[in-house]
Amino acid sequence: MTSSASHLLDNRWDDAKAAGLSESELLLYRSNLLGSDKRITNFGGGNTSAKVVEKDPLSGQDVTVLWVKGSGGDVGSMKLDGFSTLYQDKLEALKGIYRGLEHEDEMVGYLPHCTFNLNPRAASIDTPLHAYVPYKHVDHMHPDAIIAIAASENSKELTKQIYGDTIGWLPWKRPGFELGLWLSKFANENPNAKGVVLESHGLFTWADTAKDAYELTLEIINKAIAWFARETEGKAIFGGAVAQSLDADKRRAVAAALMPQIRGRIGKTESKIGHFDDQPAVLEFVNSAQLRSLAALGTSCPDHFLRTKIRPLVVDYDPAKDNLDEVLAGLDGALDAYRADYAAYYERCKHANSPAMRDPNAVVYLVPGVGMITFARDKATARIAGEFYVNAINVMRGASTVSTYVGLKEQEAFDIEYWLLEEAKLQRMPKAKSLAGRIAFITGGAGGIGSATAIRYLQEGAVVMIADIDQAALDSTVAGLGAKYGKDNIRGVIANVTSEGAVDKAFHDTLIEFGGIDILVSNAGISSAAPFEETTLETWDKNIAILATGYFLVSRAAYRIMKTQKLGGSIVFIASKNGLAASAGASAYCTAKAAEIHLARCLALEGAPFGIRVNTINPDAVLRGSKIWQGEWRQQRAESNKIGEDDLEEFYRNRSLLKRSVFPEDIAEAAYFLAADLSNKSTGNIINVDAGNVISFTR
Template sequence: MSNSNDTFQHINYAWDDEKTAQFNSTLDGLVYRSNLLGSDQRITNTGGGNTSAKGIEIDPLTGKEVEVLWVKGSGGDLRTSTAENFSSLYMDRLLALQDRYYQADEVGAKTQIEDDMVEMYRHATFNLNPRATSIDTPLHAFIPYKHVDHMHPNSVIAVAASKNSKALTEKIWGDELIWTEWQRPGFDLGLKLQSICKDYPKSKGAILAGHGVINWANDNKACYALSLEIIEKAARYIEAHDKGEDTFGGQKYICLDAENRNQVLAEILPYLRGLVSGEAKLVGTVQYDESILHFVNSQDAPRLADLGTSCPDHFLRTKIKPLYVAWDPAKDSVEQLKLMLSEGIEQYKADYSQYYATCKHDNSPNQRASSPSICLIPGIGMIAWGKNKSESRVTAEFYNCAVEVMRGAEAIDEYIALPQQEAFDIEYWLLEEAKLKRMPKEKPLAREVVVVIGAGDGIGKATAHRVAIEGAHVVCADLRLEAAQQTADELTSVYGVGIGVSGSDISSCGPAIAVQTDITDRDSVSKMFQKVLLAYGGIDKVILTAGVFLAPGQNSISEDKMFDVSFAVNVKGGYIVATEANKIWQAQQLPGALVITTSVNAAVSKKGSLAYDTSKAAANHLVRELAVELSPLVNVNGLAPATVVKGSTMFPRDRVIASLTKYSVSFTEDESDDELRDKLALFYAQRTLTKQPITPEDQAEAAYLMISGQLSKTTGQIISVDGGLHEAFLR
């Protein structure tokens, strides 16, 4: 098979000789090959697979040439890997470890020595490389070729997870690939691959039953091309046997149209999130594309879902199997679906606990959360759950891979999963547990969905940035969508879009989204929250910073109209937001928090802002009333700023100039808006006890404090952030 896209029908050939000609080291070439392989999910999944290359390096101790193995380190992702993501080890020291392994094997300690050998790899580290070494290292080290790829392509796993995978391997690849029985990756599997290379000198790789493929070559480009050729052959064979609409036994259930599907999702998602978050709060990803719907609506979906996944990389994310709910969208109600979900999750948890009790060893880690990571609903699609949006999105990606594996295996043969004990031994492998413990500590709001209304500028923008620092999933909501989008884009530029984000579908979003809403319109607020549910599965905190200031002289409307608008935005808007959010909080039954921005003007009587001040006084009491109404599940508090001039749309240039004139503060017409605002802010600061201008960031810090959990016993309170404005002291 020649190396060009003209001959590849199921995979893209992306090698660029001009780029590789510029590389000066073995590692440069390995990083390039790895990035190409990892960038295509038809080749391997996110974080899955590993690559290696052997080359000659100069030993920093002796100054002599030594052979070094460069291999993807533990926890890395091929698509995004750089040189820092690869471990480096002395080849002679790795090979010398075989004697130690054989000695341990002779005294019957083989199971334990498999795990112990991983610690020994550190003693073979070249040049003090700090990158943790992968458990797959011996698979690469003991193969006597310079370049090795170990991939998890769906098409190849479909063969590896078929009932007659050995015969299929011979039929598709002949003597190029040697079939091997399922075995957990480790030292012994590395030795078996070494023997395959010796016993079958013409072989180019091996099919690892139930797992994937590993292949080798002595040239970087040739190894890459071989990986693609192996995938192409499997994909062509599956295509030739594809059953079309009859795949998975044909359709059993209908699909709901988009409008009805979204309505059902909006109703069940917060309820479902509450059910799966009993042990730890989770964030969701919804998927309803043609492929996943074809599966969940099929006759065979219940059987295949119950078998679970095959490839270890898959079920480490998706658990041993998903929750499948046999809801009929043509005749069953949403209330029936809720009941099925409740009963299904209760049974799933019991089954998972039994699975753990049956399979555990004396030294197994403690049982992890027993809730399902994947929920499959006919007519609706798939809902994946994870500790954050990125993880739930990747979990969805992995189950998509599992579906494609099942699709291929059922087309060419019969799909089989790993035996339950083998699956458990991977899921609760002590080395996997050690990898989990090495992961960074979660940020305080990493599992939280925070809706900031008014995020387009001023206090809202600053608050969106503040909660994002703490790991929150931030919904940037504003009347002006373009302003909200700008804030969301700013957050994305700092925190990234996350793995797997693609297309315009909000369910595939990253850690920040922008939505438009008018808080005076209940339908608009309801639709805004529906988008949030489809994006993340629920809400946790809502911070309302949107408001309006209308004053005589600056606004060409009647005073009656000023009252109407001021109370509609500053009071009724808070009521609408709170009551719509509370529907979600009550469905989730997870603790929530609401912060409503009022003003110190609510406690200070003065001339010139009658409508604004009285509306903010009403907002203060709204906070207290809502604290009573929403208790005990939701804490409600108010944030009362003094005059925050910086970045506020309430202080357009004409109002700033009018205020500077009123207070006899000197200025010139050629000064910029920011310069004029700074002068006014400094003037206002002199009226406070601290003599410091009040900034949006000051308000954002207080807003964060009120939702952080640090004030979990505080509700119905108004927190003033005014620099010490003694006129606003409570009397």
């Protein structure tokens, strides 16, 4: 295993925390502990169970209830409502109606009939694997060290060598009712065994208490970790290195160049979000002599390839030659070849009732000297796919060093990937939100309009990079939005929009984090007021630098990426009523805002052939949450209108035709409309969000 994976697992059971917990709460405690370390099981992988005595709500009698992780849950983060609860006696009764292997899928339809206490959590396909093991507590984990044994050519012999009779071995069998009966038979016939290794799959262990089950699982995994550490010491890993890693900055530069190019080519029918990983385990693999031969074998554990596809795409990059231009020129051919190979796999393995072929593009892209890039329909899925492939790398590392690594047979892999039960689960997934798979970049993102726009985009499924010059405000905004909408979906970057280098770096970071750009909201701003003859050159230059030059720099950077991707895009300028209507005492501000509007028109002309739409929003008097109204501008506008500062909002409300205040959320709604497909036939337009102001009518 890798150096980090070779460290033994720590026993984190805390008797004080466990004291007083019910059996179901102990099951949750144990599950969360096991799921907290990806060396034990990956996100969403594995499951745990406990057979608990409960009072039947109908009869009032004590009955045995199987608590088992429900469908689609994650043992590391789940709560009590993540468990299915089923009557054990009804599960036992299912054995009497089982018609054999060819009909085992129909047994899933009977599981809801076994539900205890009207629990809405759907039972998973693994339920029989837990129900029929004659022990109170059962863990099924996918540890890298165990799967490395399970995926070895001589896995049965290795299991015996390492564990003797303590842990048994069963050949590959797709999860389901039949495998549940196999486990039951093994456990009953081998009363001294504490678990079993499932070929190409993972580990089952069992015990009579929650603590014993947890500690036993750790003990079995640690024994494998220690064994691999001894057996692999001094041996060439993956056949040794044939490439050298680039330095960190160069790795990121290559990834930033590759990601939008790949994303554009695989995102024509469904937008993708990217993730980049260059951790040591990844670099060791992508630089190795056996990279191509092992990658071609595919993954072994079903959980791995369901997330990563059966095999990755190895990019023909040579870090010694830095042949990036050559790689980019050959990218269409490489992706076409992968898609053709996947289609051939589908045709070889499909059945008469198989679902239609899904997206044939690779999920995992391995780049020698650089690292691993993954793409999926959302950031979390892309990140998790990468984590799963790191698990697969660890498995291949162990198995190929002590034996011969064996991927799951192609037909078995297909039968799980295109399993009708898996297809039914996919069909039950909610419809994608309107901005799913889209990547947005918002300047002035920590301010009122910027953060409101970020919220609106996040609500519709986009991922967002917010750029701001205020570090404290940026950090606070990112933390708040991450807590509400998921840390995967929001990032922040410090950016002075008047600096070409700072802007380029901010977009470079966006490419590394998400893989591209679909939406730009240019919103960074300042405000100033002074009679014309008192306007200083410094004030003039600052307005032009931030409001004109800044908009130019960020839109140019976004425009270049959008053209590279060839996916179109939407650029939204947050200008101002003052860009259309002159305002006394604010010549520098009004002129810069007018420049924004005209720049948007020019960019709309040039962007149209590439599907890049450019539109402008003109707000007016957005006081609440706005940074520009927190300084001198508020005082200056109050003095200009001969009113008190506290009367400004009422003044602007009464000045409007609709007699309504304008809030950041109103601007965000317009920014959403212009970013979404709702406006896909609009470019070069101006939307005034000012509650009605005659002097700023566009016509």
